[in-house]
Amino acid sequence: MTNLNALLEGDTRQTVVTELAELIDKTVSNQSGLTGMALKSAVAAGKKADADAIPKGVNRLLPQITEELAPFWSGYESSDTQGFGSYLVSRENEVVEAMLGAADKATSDMPSAMQKAYSTLRGKAGKIVSPALPELGDIIERHAK
Template sequence: MAETLKARLLDSDRRGAVVEDLNGLVDAEVANKSGLSGGIVKTGYGALKKVKPGIVPEAIDKMLDEFVDQLEPFWATYSTEAAGDFGTFLGTRPQEASEALLAVTDRRAERSSRAAITSIYGKLRPKAQENVIEALPGLGAVIEKHARG
């Protein structure tokens, strides 16, 4: 049986590189946004980073275990089907995959004691599913790189 995502991605020797690559993915996804909604995302993201520098990689690291838990069933199915790459696989299940990932950030936002962060998240959340769906191919590539590497 193939190793679980948890065993591969959360390994102490690999975790830092996973967080770094996911942070790079988030930065790239935000940078590629355009139009009015893209401007709102860029402004919100910039504000979030100003509230607390380093907050994005710190948040990724804190939520990584939960994200991996949410992605594990997708990885298990993908591993048995073994067709194409994981990013493409996630892209064939955009609603299900994005909702699974957003469940993690929603729970975190609900528990946050920082009003500024909660406010910014609340403003960005309505477009979040669309943004997560757009990021699924890149997310899948990062996950597969570390899960197979």
């Protein structure tokens, strides 16, 4: 049985941060409509202020993310499911709420423009996060073992 603490250590942490930041960029770029435009604008503003805003944010949130995913990881390890991504998808609503809970806790540390953008998009965040769960799980599994 493994735990997710390995994701927080040394080179593994940097690799996980990089891959999660890439997943976020890809997820944002795949958005469309008014929500997509708002999300893309918020991310662009954050990157204009700091080109490394996404990786820095992921690095800051990684302990909370691993804490939120830990119960799902334990359930996955004792299940017959093939792939952590598939396991997360099978518990989509719970996982999305856990991920959004981690983001909610972090909003107080965000710049006010990012807080405003997050609060505007929070209600639609589940639809943004859900399609990324398989790849999120794959990234976590690849580096946790």
